[in-house]
Amino acid sequence: MREYFKNIYEAIVTILIGMGVTFRHLFVPSVTLQYPHEKLKLPERSRMKLFVNIDDCIGCRQCERACPVDCITIDTIKAGKDEDLGAASNGQKKRFHVTKFDIDMSLCCFCNLCTFPCPTECIYMTPEFDFATYDRNNLIYHFSNYTPEQVQELKEREAQQKAALANAKTGKKPEQK
Amino acid sequence: MAQTNNFPETRFELEIPDPLKTDEFILNMGPQHPSTHGVLRVLLKTDGEIVESATPYIGYLHRTFEKHAERMTWPQVVPYVDRMDYLASMNNSLGYALAVEKMMGLEVNERAQYLRIIVSELNRIASHLVFLGTYGLDVGAFTPFLYGFRERERIIDLFEEISGGRLLYNYIWIGGVAFDAPDGWLEKVNEFCDYFEPKIKEYNDLLTFNKIFIERTANVGVIPADLAINYGLSGPTLRGSGVNFDLRKNDPYCIYDRFDFNVCIGKGEQGTVGDSWDRYYVRIEEMVESAKIIRQAVNQIPDGDAKETVPRNVRVPAGEIYFRTETPRGELGYYIVSDGGKNPVRVKVRAPAFCNLSILPAVARGTMVADLVAILGSLDIVLGEIDR
Numbered sequence: 056m057r058e059y060f061k062n063i064y065e066a067i068v069t070i071l072i073g074m075g076v077t078f079r080h081l082f083v084p085s086v087t088l089q090y091p092h093e094k095l096k097l098p099e100r101s102r103m104k105l106f107v108n109i110d111d112c113i114g115c116r117q118c119e120r121a122c123p124v125d126c127i128t129i130d131t132i133k134a135g136k137d138e139d140l141g142a143a144s145n146g147q148k149k150r151f152h153v154t155k156f157d158i159d160m161s162l163c164c165f166c167n168l169c170t171f172p173c174p175t176e177c178i179y180m181t182p183e184f185d186f187a188t189y190d191r192n193n194l195i196y197h198f199s200n201y202t203p204e205q206v207q208e209l210k211e212r213e214a215q216q217k218a219a220l221a222n223a224k225t226g227k228k229p230e231q232k
Numbered sequence: 233m234a235q236t237n238n239f240p241e242t243r244f245e246l247e248i249p250d251p252l253k254t255d256e257f258i259l260n261m262g263p264q265h266p267s268t269h270g271v272l273r274v275l276l277k278t279d280g281e282i283v284e285s286a287t288p289y290i291g292y293l294h295r296t297f298e299k300h301a302e303r304m305t306w307p308q309v310v311p312y313v314d315r316m317d318y319l320a321s322m323n324n325s326l327g328y329a330l331a332v333e334k335m336m337g338l339e340v341n342e343r344a345q346y347l348r349i350i351v352s353e354l355n356r357i358a359s360h361l362v363f364l365g366t367y368g369l370d371v372g373a374f375t376p377f378l379y380g381f382r383e384r385e386r387i388i389d390l391f392e393e394i395s396g397g398r399l400l401y402n403y404i405w406i407g408g409v410a411f412d413a414p415d416g417w418l419e420k421v422n423e424f425c426d427y428f429e430p431k432i433k434e435y436n437d438l439l440t441f442n443k444i445f446i447e448r449t450a451n452v453g454v455i456p457a458d459l460a461i462n463y464g465l466s467g468p469t470l471r472g473s474g475v476n477f478d479l480r481k482n483d484p485y486c487i488y489d490r491f492d493f494n495v496c497i498g499k500g501e502q503g504t505v506g507d508s509w510d511r512y513y514v515r516i517e518e519m520v521e522s523a524k525i526i527r528q529a530v531n532q533i534p535d536g537d538a539k540e541t542v543p544r545n546v547r548v549p550a551g552e553i554y555f556r557t558e559t560p561r562g563e564l565g566y567y568i569v570s571d572g573g574k575n576p577v578r579v580k581v582r583a584p585a586f587c588n589l590s591i592l593p594a595v596a597r598g599t600m601v602a603d604l605v606a607i608l609g610s611l612d613i614v615l616g617e618i619d620r
Contacts, residue, residue, distance in 0.1 A: 062443070065443045066443040066444060068443075069441060069442045069443045069444075070442065070443075070444070072437045072441075072442075073375070073437055073438045073439070073442055075437070076434050076437050076438050077375060077438075097392070098392055098393045098396075098414075099414075100392070100393065100394070100395065100396035100411065100414075101392060101396050102396040102397055121308070123304055123308040123311060123312070164311055164400075165397065165400070166310075166311035166400070166402045167396060167397075167402055167410070168307065168308065168311065168402065171410075180396065
């Protein structure tokens with residue numbers, strides 16, 4: 056009998072202690088953020104959306120190789136001998152036309168491995184996080200500046216050069232023999 | 233009462249069937265069940281409310297981590313190990329990094345080692361806080377969940393500042409860490425410890441010593457020490473049974489031998505040694521110890537370049553290794569085979585939650601269904617790690 060009442064007493068007292076903890080929180084300022092209207096300022100290193108500063112890209116493809124999920128696709132075409140594509144902001148010379156630089160953010164695993172090997176630091180993650188879309192295709196981001204016509208032109212030029220090279224080789228060989 | 237005739241006493245017990253015995257009932261608990269902590273299916277055979285047998289069925293979250301790792305280069309595996317035990321990513325990558333470094337014979341920069349200890353102990357606290365919250369939810373207390381996540385949020389903010397990630401960090405690399413701590417970060421860690429330590433009392437008032445909570449967990453799911461060892465349990469689940477075994481003390485890795493902390497074991501304060509309450513309370517005490525380690529590490533941390541020893545190209549000589557570390561869930565072992573190439577040949581993981589779950593059929597027999605939830609919660613399983 057005594058045990059019975061002791062149990063009831065203990066249950067009530069320990070619940071009241073717990074309630075006291077909750078009650079104290081009535082006098083603590085609220086921390087809720089009204090999200091779409093106000094946003095938290097994220098730290099610099101936050102890894103959200105990938106961004107490529109394509110003007111600095113030299114087409115070395117190191118980020119593509121570092122990516123564990125292959126979400127970066129890069130196509131490059133070699134610049135001609137007399138062509139000067141300028142240099143990246145840290146002085147590295149650009150030797151390739153970067154005709155395609157696509158990042159599929161729906162595949163990205165936000166591991167940040169692509170940003171470290173970049174010699175010009177042109178690929179980095181930004182603290183921008185609200186980029187949800189209704190269509191998965193909208194998550195593929197195209198960073199290249201080239202229009203399809205330009206790409207076509209460059210490709211044709213490259214094909215011509217290759218053909219010329221092949222011709223020259225096959226043309227030379229019989230001569231040597 | 234003296235026997236007056238020759239009939240045996242037991243004659244009445246033989247033929248009458250148990251009137252309370254009902255037909256066996258097969259019940260699927262999960263895979264979509266809030267208290268199975270992920271996608272675990274437990275097949276229950278019940279007799280009324282009593283569980284006759286419980287068989288866990290796993291594999292719903294299988295992501296072929298081990299096969300993936302064979303395709304990845306050495307540093308690329310790190311984001312994948314983060315995804316195994318997603319509540320304690322830092323501890324997972326710490327184990328992998330230490331294993332690979334041991335194969336390479338790499339000595340890691342002092343500052344990086346201290347940063348590793350700080351982040352992995354912070355992650356231990358964060359993981360135990362999730363346990364505290366979800367265990368409260370399992371046994372019917374909602375409020376502690378909010379309190380646990382309040383403190384966890386601050387830890388995650390600290391992680392976001394140092395690594396950029398909130399849940400999957402890719403912070404501990406082979407040979408060091410990804411970033412040095414930003415300015416003022418270590419002071420913030422100290423501030424967090426000051427803020428956190430008084431909160432333990434709040435949890436105790438709210439949940440630990442609540443009579444209803446004690447009634448739900450004390451003497452429920454008792455795992456004796458010998459059974460726990462036989463089933464290969466590890467971590468707080470093992471220590472809850474009163475076994476003093478912590479890899480940070482018994483087989484010190486990293487620089488854990490430089491810190492002063494206690495190993496918490498279950499004492500059976502509210503019931504028997506090895507019951508669910510003991511396993512719960514070991515974790516609460518462990519959070520205090522982790523905060524102690526963090527304070528010491530922040531005070532001792534030397535200056536230096538944390539990225540000094542990160543190799544540009546990871547070259548691992550041919551060989552194999554088994555390396556184990558203590559994660560919030562227990563002994564996490566990596567068995568790694570290398571042939572000297574760019575990728576590991578094999579990365580086998582001994583997941584603590586997987587081994588801890590294996591004891592469920594042994595302790596579930598004869599308990600109520602509601603108690604089974606309390607037992608399952610006290611094992612602190614993470615399905616991401618069990619299925620990998």
